[in-house]
Amino acid sequence: MRMSTKAQYAVRALVSLNLTSDGRPVSIKEISQIEKISLHYLEQLFVKLRRGGIVNSVRGPGGGYVLARSAADISMDQVIETVEEALMPLSCMDADGSCNCEAECTTQSVWHGLGMQIRSFLASVSLEDLTNDGRRQLACRVANI
Amino acid sequence: MRMSTKAQYAVRALVSLNLTSDGRPVSIKEISQIEKISLHYLEQLFVKLRRGGIVNSVRGPGGGYVLARSAADISMDQVIETVEEALMPLSCMDADGSCNCEAECTTQSVWHGLGMQIRSFLASVSLEDLTNDGRRQLACRVANI
């Protein structure tokens, strides 16, 4: 059971975007420098995020990305489902992908239940929550050093 | 976010073991045939399960594996943590594994929170619960066909 670094990167990038932006577009070059994530890799992530309706792009000089809607309306499950294919895929172990209901279905109820749990938890965390965490942490770091 | 098939296999195998056993040891050969999981792969899983105190092994003819304790006292989080290393590992992206608290910590609270959710959900499901599901399903299948 693990969360892909892709999803972790996407979340970090969005927090960074929200922290940096004051309404103006933020270039992924900036985010790349702040978060120390490869520029090209970020581009790939933001293509998905844009197609998923999480961010909007602004082209041309001074362009970049902006959140497509309020940070409070962006939940983590949306973000993760956008950059990954599925939040909680199950391997049914059949060549054709269908479920043969012999043995594995016995335990599928657990995995489905778990998937629901994960989904609902991630749905309860908004980008705004994380950004506030980030702001608080930033303030602490500044105060300490 | 995905559950490894290793974990899924382990859970299925234990349900199968509990369904088949009437107190006597069950060989993984049997389980392998029932669940159609490679014998040798099962061996690997059961080594971990034995070391983790989930099952006990009985050597020699008529030997096999038995549950180390009551099915009601075996929860899914214990099983999964036994066959995998960690239930919810976080990549801190540092070579030495330490957390440098620059950028990624901003979002770590989410992952930790998620990990707790997953853990507590899996802790609430016992092997006995799943075995009962299995029994019910078996009865239905027999009735239908």
Added chain:
DNA sequence: ATTATAATTGACAGATTTAGTCGGGTATGA
């Protein structure tokens, strides 16, 4: 003791995923 059974161990191969690169585009605003 012999033999059959079963667990133990380690090496290994194939498939899949991941993280990241590269080289070209194309649209936009100053």
Added chain:
DNA sequence: TCATACCCGACTAAATCTGTCAATTATAAT
């Protein structure tokens, strides 16, 4: 028109996962 910034697709090296194979060791029944 020109620099900026996004867009696209192919490609790869490394890591991880899944599953197999072979050989060995331990146990109990006969």
